[in-house]
Amino acid sequence: MKTNEPFEENSHLSSHSSRGRPGPRQMTPVRDDRGLRSGRQERAVHQNGHLLSVHNLKKYFPVRRGVFSRIKGHIKAVDDVSFTLDKGKTLGLVGESGCGKTTLGRTILRLLEPTAGRVVFKDLDLFGIKGKRLRQARKFMQIIFQDPFGSLNPRMTVGGIVGEPLAVHKIGTPRERREKVAELLERVGLEAAHSRRYPHEFSGGQRQRIGIARAIALNPDFIVCDEPVSALDVSIRAQIINLLEDLQAEFQMAYLFIAHDLSVVEHISDEVAVMYFGKIVEMASREEIYRNPLHPYTKALLSAIPVPDPKARSERIPLPGDVPSALEPPPGCLFSPRCSIAEDSCRRSEPELEEIQPGHFVRCFKAAPKEK
Ligand SMILES: Nc1ncnc2c1ncn2[C@@H]1O[C@H](COP(=O)(O)OP(=O)(O)O)[C@@H](O)[C@H]1O
Numbered sequence: 001m002k003t004n005e006p007f008e009e010n011s012h013l014s015s016h017s018s019r020g021r022p023g024p025r026q027m028t029p030v031r032d033d034r035g036l037r038s039g040r041q042e043r044a045v046h047q048n049g050h051l052l053s054v055h056n057l058k059k060y061f062p063v064r065r066g067v068f069s070r071i072k073g074h075i076k077a078v079d080d081v082s083f084t085l086d087k088g089k090t091l092g093l094v095g096e097s098g099c100g101k102t103t104l105g106r107t108i109l110r111l112l113e114p115t116a117g118r119v120v121f122k123d124l125d126l127f128g129i130k131g132k133r134l135r136q137a138r139k140f141m142q143i144i145f146q147d148p149f150g151s152l153n154p155r156m157t158v159g160g161i162v163g164e165p166l167a168v169h170k171i172g173t174p175r176e177r178r179e180k181v182a183e184l185l186e187r188v189g190l191e192a193a194h195s196r197r198y199p200h201e202f203s204g205g206q207r208q209r210i211g212i213a214r215a216i217a218l219n220p221d222f223i224v225c226d227e228p229v230s231a232l233d234v235s236i237r238a239q240i241i242n243l244l245e246d247l248q249a250e251f252q253m254a255y256l257f258i259a260h261d262l263s264v265v266e267h268i269s270d271e272v273a274v275m276y277f278g279k280i281v282e283m284a285s286r287e288e289i290y291r292n293p294l295h296p297y298t299k300a301l302l303s304a305i306p307v308p309d310p311k312a313r314s315e316r317i318p319l320p321g322d323v324p325s326a327l328e329p330p331p332g333c334l335f336s337p338r339c340s341i342a343e344d345s346c347r348r349s350e351p352e353l354e355e356i357q358p359g360h361f362v363r364c365f366k367a368a369p370k371e372k
Pocket residue numbers: 061075077095096097098099100101102103104326
């Protein structure tokens with residue numbers, strides 16, 4: 001990573017051709033008239049080579065009640081989350097519905113304003129910039145949505161949708177943009193001729209491919225994949241995950257890959273973070289999480305994954321009830337009302353996220369490293 005030139009205006013929108021395997025980011029250069037250089041040096045910060053680092057990020061939503069709309073409390077959708085992500089790597093983010101995954105992804109991209117914390121992306125303090133600088137930074141960070149139906153404008157052609165980021169950033173001539181759109185559609189497994197059609201003419205999987213083509217149009221470094229396969233048929237999911245993996249290998253993009261099920265992220269993740277009630281409760285390498293889960297919540301989620309060999313199935317760990325009301329967090333450990341091994345002490349104070357083994361973080365008083 002170039003630590004001093006966070007927003008080098010490269011090869012933007014160059015070819016994502018699937019023919020051959022160019023080194024990462026070889027492209028057919030297309031003009032971008034916008035300079036990105038002004039003012040970046042003074043904001044550059046060092047983050048030990050990580051593409052993205054998230055420090056103590058919080059996003060609280062005020063809850064208003066009554067005729068005067070007074071603030072009655074806050075939903076702590078994201079509460080003190082920290083992690084790093086390197087170029088070309090994937091962090092799988094897993095947790096039940098409502099635990100804060102989408103809010104985390106959107107706040108990192110500054111689609112939501114943070115309550116507190118810091119996000120450093122390509123050596124740039126994302127929460128310290130605004131206006132044109134922020135718009136430029138956003139070119140390098142994209143999002144793929146869960147709902148491939150709702151996220152595509154039904155009145156725009158596929159060509160218009162995929163080419164929109166290029167047009168917004170005034171990249172290339174109209175003809176160059178059309179060529180680029182054709183290339184992108186072919187790269188994601190569609191046809192150039194599809195650019196004249198409308199989203200409703202496509203299946204769910206094809207629509208998600210359109211969303212992916214749009215997301216990679218600006219050649220980003222980082223994509224939040226917000227449950228990109230949750231709404232798809234099981235038979236289609238692997239195809240979309242494989243496509244995302246191929247694109248990552250080719251273009252070295254980093255993914256924050258969100259899912260509510262540990263089985264979905266197993267294949268694609270380098271590291272996995274398990275989120276509960278706005279907080280990360282366990283984080284480790286993929287191998288470690290699946291081989292040696294230490295938090296009772298992770299264990300319960302893992303035990304719910306169906307396995308092909310019934311003999312290999314471990315006993316299913318019950319996960320009673322739902323995530324508690326966001327407005328009334330339980331005292332002590334937030335997981336204690338649902339934890340099968342909770343003790344009284346768990347209700348008195350809240351555990352911190354601790355590095356129990358090198359690179360393996362757990363938020364549980366009773367988590368202990370595996371005996372060797
Ligand atoms: N715009 C909002 N205003 C108020 N509360 C919100 C808003 N967006 C999300 N929340 C709340 O924040 C919590 C986390 O939501 P979300 O990030 O969507 O979870 P997930 O993606 O894991 O399902 C939930 O309690 C949700 O109701």
